[in-house]
Amino acid sequence: MKISFVFLTALFALSAFALQKPERHFGCPLGKNVCIYPIDDTNLQCETIFDFQVALHIPENQTIQTQFRHLMDIKLSLPSGDVLTPESLFGKEPHLRNWTLEAFEDQADQTPEGFKSYAFMYRNVVIDKKYGKGPVRVTVLARGVTTEVSYVLREPTKRRARNVVLFVGDGMALPMMAAARLVSRGMYHGKYNDKLNMEKFPYHALQNPAGVDSIITDSANSATSFNTGQKSSVNALGVYADSGDDVFAHPKQETIAEHIKRKFGMSVGVVTTAEIQDATPAAVWSHVRRRAEKAAITSQAINGCQDCVLAVQPDVIMGGGGKYFKPKDSIDGSDMYFNYSAKGYTVTHTRAEMVAAANDDSTKKLLTVSHHGNMEVWLDRNVYTDNMNDTSNSPTVDGPAPTDQPNLDEMVMSAIKILSKNEKGFYLMVEAASIDKSAHPLDVPRTLSDLIELDNTVGKVQTWAKENGDDTLILATADHGHGFDVFGTVDTKIWDDAVVASEEQPVSDVDNYCSAVTDNAGTVFNISTETTTGMPLRASNRARRTAIGTYSNAGYPDYMDSDGDGFPDTWDVRTTLAAGMNNFPDHTEDYKVSLSIKRPGVRTSRGYFSNPEDDPNGIFLSGNIGPAGSTGVHTMQDVGLFAYGPGAEKVGGNVDNTEVFHIMSSALGFGTDGEIDTDDHLFSDVIKCKRDDESCHCGEEGKGYVCACARNGPTVFVMPTTMLCTVKGGYVTPM
Incomplete structure (x- = not known):
């Protein structure tokens, strides 16, 4: 058969x-x-x-x-x-x-x-x-x-890391990192003024995201690979997807959180700017075929799943998703906030409450849910703050508007205060969710600002690690990419002067398909026909596109960071990035920062069409995805993997996304009693020596150096404080 x-x-x-x-x-x-x-x-x-x-x-x-x-x-x-x-x-x-x-x-x-x-x-x-x-x-x-x-x-490994922090920049494509580096660090004479914190990590690799059922992954099966070391299918969390219709009965895979709780007694933390029930955070503890089962996922964190060995009960959970805690939408009609409190969690809903709880020595477990759904993105939490003033987004349904939402770094450092109380160590998964949630609706400024927020948080955790024993493995990666890139710059003054318009009186490029339009200065943009092809010419479209510069006409954008916080002083600059996705629905684009998050497509009975309220003074771009698509979609590109700390030396070359789990598991000593190895190779003073005719040259004898030589891939036994050396006259000289 x-x-x-x-x-x-x-x-x-x-x-x-x-x-x-x-x-x-x-x-x-x-x-x-x-x-x-x-x-x-x-x-x-x-x-x-x-x-x-x-x-x-x-x-x-x-x-x-x-x-x-x-x-x-x-x-x-x-x-x-x-x-x-x-x-x-x-x-x-x-x-x-x-x-x-x-x-x-x-x-x-x-x-x-x-x-x-x-x-x-x-x-x-x-x-x-x-x-x-x-x-x-x-x-x-x-x-x-x-x-x-x-x-x-896999062979059991000696434990080398006390803690592991996994940063997931949801949707963080490598070209996004380059764009964030440009607007955050700036460039002088073709050289970046600095790197991102992730890029300063000593070990890098390309990571391949894909699933069992498709070349294009979603966050559920890619995050499952990170947390279980096994592949899964689109929409599946912690399970293999069989053909059965019971979404809770599919074959399970143990997560890293379940294992370290069961075997080592370690603590577990989950921090996200999305709903805590969203795919990436949920992959830490849940087992279900459909990621949309968010009420069940909320319960699984404290009650376990069908046939689970134990409930993970993460010691810290932070993010949005208040909707599924209230009786109207909870799994059994109960108040899940009350249920979490009964399990020993301190429950908070604002930045101020979260910080106070983290600083309270009596806090053992902390649940911070600060939004009804996904948290606002960084740009709306910190610049366009009026966007938070909506009582329908209250995490308690009937409470005040969530105007005091914490930033990612504040959540992460508060989480570490609690998790680090456990001498047996902790695993912390951190998701910068709104890189992806801004990339889908093609909102470039919000995408990049959330990436910068992630990178700033990575830097703060690395500083904490160095100050607290330097025994924490830090990994930063993405669950998948988006088809993003920068192809030039846009002079927004030329754009505005070419077709005079305003938010109150937009001049729509879409109208120019069939008729002439007149801008606010009285200039008429006629419909015409290209003589060779017979195609209609959209005059306003072509006028606005004169503002787009490529190659030598691109120059540099105008972003500045005078206060050194990593973020541009303003995102509303004259010369901005000509950037976008390679896949999208019908939409208009003006390359400027929007006062609220973009919504490129609106639904009709025949599919999604350009939203007339989204960038109404933009140029029209005809969609290239199926008519059922309202936003851009994920792509199959490799993404970056950056590593620091004990066990980081296993990162290098080109790896499958399942290897993220095995790198963490190896550093934590799966298959052992969980005691941290103190062999000599854990020296903090290590020299990575260059090869000379296939020989490894180490430092002088008696100096306590460990020499690590490249062997067609990542070096071995090299700590983050590695010094480089060079060979001069047969002797090794530190550089």
């Missing part, structure tokens, strides 16, 4: 519009009749928990016995040489599941067939480290068809 099981239902459809093609089945080997989870080519960190499941799919018109375990011969070949059944290996009997689905034979098939799925699952299992490290082969013989998948068991 040659079946690839492509789903009829589009699980990621965010609107009523159908996808052009159905989704593939997730992770099932092509041409086979069973699906095995974990999927093929998975790396399992030593002693982590997972759900092992095998699902058999048969045509709907066929039947099998209710007890079907005997129909499948399953063997696991282990690194030790043992070949065991799952019952022998895991010491338990399976939990049986069954469901029906409609699927296609392949992508070309137009007629779906009905199938029955019979699955058996071994919940919360682990492969004991006594079976060794290396390859594991799973073989399943079912109804005459053999299916094989392979895993790799």
Whole structure:
């Protein structure tokens, strides 16, 4: 039976519009009749928990016995040489599941067939480290068809980091970082005046975001990879997506937070500028097929999930998302703020309350929810502050407007005050969510300001780490990118002079498709036809575009940072960036800062069209995504990964997003008792020596130096205080 099981239902459809093609089945080997989870080519960190499941799919018109375990011969070949059944290996009997689905034979098939799925699952299992490290082969013989998948068991590592801080710049593409560097640090004679804090970290890599089901990831499955070391599918959090319709029953993957709570007694913190139930923060603790189950995600943080070993109960949770705490929208109609308080959390809703709680020695756990939904972006929290004055955004529903929302650095440093009380260490996940939430609606100033806010926070945490033992691994990366880049500059005075208009009396470029328009100075912009092609010429569009400079006409933008806080003194400058995304709906663009966050598309019965209230004095750009798209979308580009601290030397080259988890797990000593290693290679005074004819040259004997030489990738055992050296006359001289 040659079946690839492509789903009829589009699980990621965010609107009523159908996808052009159905989704593939997730992770099932092509041409086979069973699906095995974990999927093929998975790396399992030593002693982590997972759900092992095998699902058999048969045509709907066929039947099998209710007890079907005997129909499948399953063997696991282990690194030790043992070949065991799952019952022998895991010491338990399976939990049986069954469901029906409609699927296609392949992508070309137009007629779906009905199938029955019979699955058996071994919940919360682990492969004991006594079976060794290396390859594991799973073989399943079912109804005459053999299916094989392979895993790799990672070797236990000595613990080197007491703490781990993972910064996720949601949607932070590398070109965004370059643009933020320009507007934040400035440039002189073609050289940047300084780097971003992340870029000063000693170890860099390119990180590849993608998921099981698509080349384009969303935040749910990419954040799942960071937190579990395993791949997942769009919209899935902490689970492999099978074809079942129970969103809480899919095979789970243990998160790093669950493991360090269970094994090491460490603390866990989650800080985001989005709703705390949003995909990236939720990936720290939740297990659910659909990230939209936000009421359940709110509950899972303190109560655990269906069949979870334990509830993570992060010691610190900060962000927005108050909607799902109140009885109207909570999972069971209860007041979740009360439930969190009953679990020992101090609950706060403003910056002032948060700071006071963090400074109070009696605070053991802290929940700060300062907005009904996603928090305002940095530009609206700090510049256009009237945008916060909306009582409907109260985190308590019936409270005052959230005008005292904390900034990201304030949340993070408050979180660290509480988390660092635990001598066993902590894991803190920090998300700068509104890089992405501003990039989607094509709002460049808000995108860049939130990236700068993230980078400033990274710098403050690095300073804290240096002052507190320098035993914290800090990673900064993105869950995915956006198709952003800068292609020049825009002189907004030329733009405004070319077509005289105002917010009160806009002159719309869209109108010029079919008729002439007159600007506020009385200049008439006629409709005309290009003689060669016969295409209509939009005169106002072409007049405004004379303000866009490229190459030598671009020059430099006018951003200045006179107070040295990393942010431009004003975002409303004359010469700004000609920048944007490579994918978008129909919209207009004026390249200026908007008084409130942009909304490029408005919905109609025929899809999304240009919002007449968004940049009404901009040029019209015809959309290049599907008509169901209201904003820009993610892209498949590699993103940056930046590392500092013990364990950072494993970052280098080009890595998969699952490696972020394994880098953190290695630094924390998964598979050990969690005691921090104090071997000599942890010297803070380390020399990284250059290669000379394939030989490594170290410092003078007796100096206590450790020499680390490049070996086709990242160096080994090099701490952030690394000094460079050079070879002169056969001797090593520190530079």
